[in-house]
Amino acid sequence: MYSVDLINLTKKWGNVTAVNDVNLHIEEGEFVVLLGPSGCGKTTTMRLVAGLEEITAGEIKIGDQIVNEIDPRKRDVSMVFQNYSLFPHMSVRNNIAYPLKMKKIPSAEQEKKINDVSKLVELQDLLDRKPAELSGGQRQRVALARAIVRQPRVFLMDEPLSNLDAILRVTMRSELKNLHHRLGVTTIYVTHDQVEAMTLASRIAVMNDGKLLQYDTPQIIFDEPSTRFVAGFIGSPAMNLIDGEVVNGKFISDTINTDFSINYEEDITLGIRPDKIDIVDQNSSNNGSVKVFSNESTGESNLITCKMEDQSLIIKADKNTNYEIDNEIFLNFKKEDCYFFDSKSEDRLKL
16 A cells, blocks of 8 residues: 655646645545535646646655656556546446556456456446446446556545436445445545545545645544634535624624623634524523524424525524524524634634
C-alpha cells in the first residue's frame, strides 16, 4: 500500500487559481474524500494526482516517489469516472481485460485475474454481455472491476455514483465500503454529496474556491466545523446559520435572540442544527418566534421550514407533530448546541 502527499499543490489557468496551495497527507490504505461544491477544485486536484493536468507549483508524492514529471501511464494509479468510460463494442470480459492487454499480461494470467475480480464485484455471470445490456449499477461494477484488475498503487474515483438513482447509490455506497475494506488500496474519491462523504470516508477534505478548509474524520468535521462554510455544507438537513449582532452580551437577529450571554463584540453568525431546536409554548420560549413556511414529512420526522426576513430556519420535529403554514411557533435551544462564526472571517469562534 502507498501513501499520497500533496505539498503546496497549486494549479492556475491564467489568472484563475483552481487549486490554491493545498497540503494533504493520505495514509496508506485510507479512503479520503475530496468534498465540495462544483468548481471548488476537487476534480482538478484529482486530475493533478493522475497526471492529467500539469502542476503549476508544489509536489505530489506517491509513497516516497515524487511524481510531478512522471507520465500518467507510469504513475500506477487507476481512475473510475462518472460516465463509466466503457468500450461499447466490447464485452464485459474484454472491458475488464483491456488494461491487462495494454500491460501485455499473458492470456492465462489475464483469465485468472478477470475471473477473480468479476467474482469480487459479482459480475461472473455477465462477462459475455455488452455494456448496453447492463443496468447502471452493473456498468459501474464493470468500471470498478477494470480499475481493480490493474492492482494499482492508488484508486482515483471521480463522482462514480452520481449517474445512479437514489436507491442504487445507497447500495453501491455499501459495496464500495466493503470493497475498500477487502482490498485496502489507498483511495481518493471526489464528490459534492456530503452523505457519500460522511458514509464512505476515513477522512474528508472539504474544499471551496480551490482551498482546503478542513481535513479530518467525518465525525469531527460534523461536530467541530472550522468555518461557516464547512458548517453549512455538512449535515442533512444543513446547519441553520443565522446572521446577527451581539447587543449587551446577547445575540440578536431579525426574529431569533438568545437568553444566554456571549462574550464577543463583533457581528456574528449563530449556527444551530435542525434537531437541536425545540418547539415550545409561548410562555416557555427564550429564543424568539417564527412563522411556518412549509411542513415536510420524511416518515421518521417532520422538517419545519420557517422564513425570517431573508433567512430560513429548518427545525427537525417529531413525526407526530404538524404545524400549519403561517402558524407562529416559539423556540428554545441551548448555548452548548450552538456554533458561532465571525461574520467577516467566517472562522469558528469558541464562545
